[in-house]
Amino acid sequence: MTIYLDFEKPLAELEGKAEELRAMARSGEGVDLEEEAAALDGKAAAMLAQLYKDLTPWRKTQVARHPQRPHCIDYVEALFSEFTPLAGDRNFAEDQAVIGGLARFDDRPVMVIGHEKGHDTQTRLERNFGMARPEGYRKAIRLMQMADRFGLPVITLVDTPGAYPGKGAEERGQSEAIARSTETCLGLGVPLVSVIIGEGGSGGAVAFATANRVAMLEHSIYSVISPEGCASILWKDAEKMREAAEALRLTAQDLKKLGVIDRIVPEPLGGAHRDAEATIGAVGEALGAMLGELGGQSRDKLRADRRQKFLDMGTKGLAA
Amino acid sequence: MNWISNYVRPRINSIFSRREMPENLWTKCDECGTMLFHRELAENLNVCTSCGHHMAMRPRARFRALFDAGVFSEVAVPQPMPDPLHFRDQKKYPDRMKAAQKATGEKEAMLVAQGEIGRTPVVAAAQDFSFMGGSMGMYVGNAIIAAAQRAVETKRPLILFSAAGGARMQEGILSLMQMPRTTVAVEMVKEAGLPYIVVLTHPTTGGVTASYAMLGDIQIAEPGALICFAGPRVIEQTIREKLPEGFQRAEYLLDHGMLDRVTHRKDMREELITLTRMLMGLPPAVKGDLPAPGAALPDADTEAQQSEPAQG
Numbered sequence: 001m002t003i004y005l006d007f008e009k010p011l012a013e014l015e016g017k018a019e020e021l022r023a024m025a026r027s028g029e030g031v032d033l034e035e036e037a038a039a040l041d042g043k044a045a046a047m048l049a050q051l052y053k054d055l056t057p058w059r060k061t062q063v064a065r066h067p068q069r070p071h072c073i074d075y076v077e078a079l080f081s082e083f084t085p086l087a088g089d090r091n092f093a094e095d096q097a098v099i100g101g102l103a104r105f106d107d108r109p110v111m112v113i114g115h116e117k118g119h120d121t122q123t124r125l126e127r128n129f130g131m132a133r134p135e136g137y138r139k140a141i142r143l144m145q146m147a148d149r150f151g152l153p154v155i156t157l158v159d160t161p162g163a164y165p166g167k168g169a170e171e172r173g174q175s176e177a178i179a180r181s182t183e184t185c186l187g188l189g190v191p192l193v194s195v196i197i198g199e200g201g202s203g204g205a206v207a208f209a210t211a212n213r214v215a216m217l218e219h220s221i222y223s224v225i226s227p228e229g230c231a232s233i234l235w236k237d238a239e240k241m242r243e244a245a246e247a248l249r250l251t252a253q254d255l256k257k258l259g260v261i262d263r264i265v266p267e268p269l270g271g272a273h274r275d276a277e278a279t280i281g282a283v284g285e286a287l288g289a290m291l292g293e294l295g296g297q298s299r300d301k302l303r304a305d306r307r308q309k310f311l312d313m314g315t316k317g318l319a320a
Numbered sequence: 321m322n323w324i325s326n327y328v329r330p331r332i333n334s335i336f337s338r339r340e341m342p343e344n345l346w347t348k349c350d351e352c353g354t355m356l357f358h359r360e361l362a363e364n365l366n367v368c369t370s371c372g373h374h375m376a377m378r379p380r381a382r383f384r385a386l387f388d389a390g391v392f393s394e395v396a397v398p399q400p401m402p403d404p405l406h407f408r409d410q411k412k413y414p415d416r417m418k419a420a421q422k423a424t425g426e427k428e429a430m431l432v433a434q435g436e437i438g439r440t441p442v443v444a445a446a447q448d449f450s451f452m453g454g455s456m457g458m459y460v461g462n463a464i465i466a467a468a469q470r471a472v473e474t475k476r477p478l479i480l481f482s483a484a485g486g487a488r489m490q491e492g493i494l495s496l497m498q499m500p501r502t503t504v505a506v507e508m509v510k511e512a513g514l515p516y517i518v519v520l521t522h523p524t525t526g527g528v529t530a531s532y533a534m535l536g537d538i539q540i541a542e543p544g545a546l547i548c549f550a551g552p553r554v555i556e557q558t559i560r561e562k563l564p565e566g567f568q569r570a571e572y573l574l575d576h577g578m579l580d581r582v583t584h585r586k587d588m589r590e591e592l593i594t595l596t597r598m599l600m601g602l603p604p605a606v607k608g609d610l611p612a613p614g615a616a617l618p619d620a621d622t623e624a625q626q627s628e629p630a631q632g
Contacts, residue, residue, distance in 0.1 A: 165550030175529035175549035203530040210500040224496040234409035310500040
């Protein structure tokens with residue numbers, strides 16, 4: 001069952017009707033309704049294409065947060081072999097909002113790290129909706145340093161509303177953990193490539209995405225603050241999230257123009273959740289291509305280029 | 321409900337309140353409510369003489385109090401592209417910038433300077449909370465990079481006074497990218513074997529705390545400073561419970577192992593001198609007030625020689 005977003009309501013009706021007709025035909029009335037159903041399918045496909053042709057930034061935000069969107073675990077299971085999760089920050093706890101471990105990508109050993117949001121109520125609670133606590137970042141730091149020691153490339157998959165704003169997280173140094181994680185990314189002498197697969201929420205995303213190469217899925221977002229948060233601060237009204245999403249330039253297309261990301265990975269029509277397999281495959285190709293670009297580079301060059309990439313950022317503006 | 325309460329009392333009140341609050345001369349302590357005379361307050365480094373509350377201090381005032389005889393030279397900061405996103409909320413970003421520049425008399429939210437403290441050459445950067453909440457955008461990023469580069473070129477320690485509500489939303493993702501950018505700057509200083517000392521002042525929050533403000537070799541905070549990633553209001557909304565007294569204040573962070581020291585503003589200069597000299601392997605400083613260094617500063621190569629008095 002597809003879950004429809006509010007702007008997809010007319011589409012839901014069409015697809016629902018087609019489904020109903022088919023169900024009627026199946027229940028053995030003997031009537032052939034396939035032709036009508038196919039006509040509705042055609043209409044629905046046209047509408048889908050129309051809806052997704054020019055998604056507004058706010059609609060993209062909704063697609064990026066779609067509950068059925070493939071999550072980190074789906075990518076890890078499909079794209080990697082021998083994935084062996086490694087747990088804990090060795091200081092305080094294991095944070096399930098971040099998964100990480102050794103795995104093989106194209107048979108080559110790598111370290112893969114990402115935010116996991118969970119796929120149903122129970123796992124979402126366990127994963128804290130992908131909002132990491134300091135332990136999550138400290139685990140990532142530990143794993144990145146291990147990869148660095150053994151010369152393994154690091155792959156990060158970013159999908160978080162942001163770092164968790166909680167009492168314990170603050171007491172245990174949320175900001176320090178994020179700062180150190182960014183610092184660790186910058187110091188790595190191995191390739192670091194990152195894909196924003198859903199939400200790239202502020203510092204919680206930067207902590208993993210300070211990479212040699214950064215890709216974004218077509219309808220994912222990457223922003224300094226959520227549109228709702230920005231609206232409530234600058235417009236004093238959280239309901240102005242559409243305007244805020246527009247102003248923040250948080251879409252993959254705008255960020256590519258600004259030189260903040262390197263490539264956009266196309267999504268199937270109607271968003272990643274409509275064809276998870278194709279989406280995951282496309283991300284796999286992008287990862288392979290990005291790792292290929294960095295292959296054979298020395299530790300010093302990888303580090304120096306990564307730093308320069310971020311130092312140079314902001315020299316490219318949006319054309320008016 | 322008669323003419324005495326409706327007409328006479330407001331009139332009397334307005335006369336008295338006007339007399340009680342002559343503008344500019346008196347500042348009310350936001351902690352204890354004591355009225356403080358501006359000159360006395362400035363002499364006391366903007367610390368309330370009654371309760372010890374540390375009020376905001378603008379960068380120029382801070383540098384005058386920090387450097388020997390108040391002498392410093394400004395380090396030029398490369399101007400970033402203005403309004404890269406063409407950002408517009410209820411106001412246009414360039415209009416907000418102009419208003420902030422007019423209100424503060426400063427170009428942007430960070431000032432970088434070099435000079436001597438206790439005859440120890442240092443580079444210092446200070447964030448200006450009164451300029452759009454000290455928010456970190458491309459200029460602040462450029463300022464920190466310029467400060468780091470100057471520190472490395474001249475082999476000086478870098479001292480950074482932080483004060484910010486976080487990243488500047490009007491620069492969107494480019495403000496977020498200042499987190500890695502400023503972290504690169506910090507790394508340059510550290511790799512050159514030079515000390516990087518952060519003085520966290522009220523308030524230091526958000527992306528600023530989650531980047532350069534938490535990466536110091538030594539982390540010192542001013543008493544009572546709010547230091548956090550997520551602000552108390554956001555947390556209360558998330559967990560729906562009241563936070564403990566003093567949560568996220570400097571003393572609380574010290575207790576939780578997040579800071580090296582909490583130091584009163586009047587002792588800060590001496591402490592910075594002591595620490596930087598030890599880390600730089602220099603002999604102990606001669607204590608006390610020092611006259612200005614020789615007529616010409618050894619490497620005063622930028623526009624401003626000495627700052628104009630500014631209020632804190």
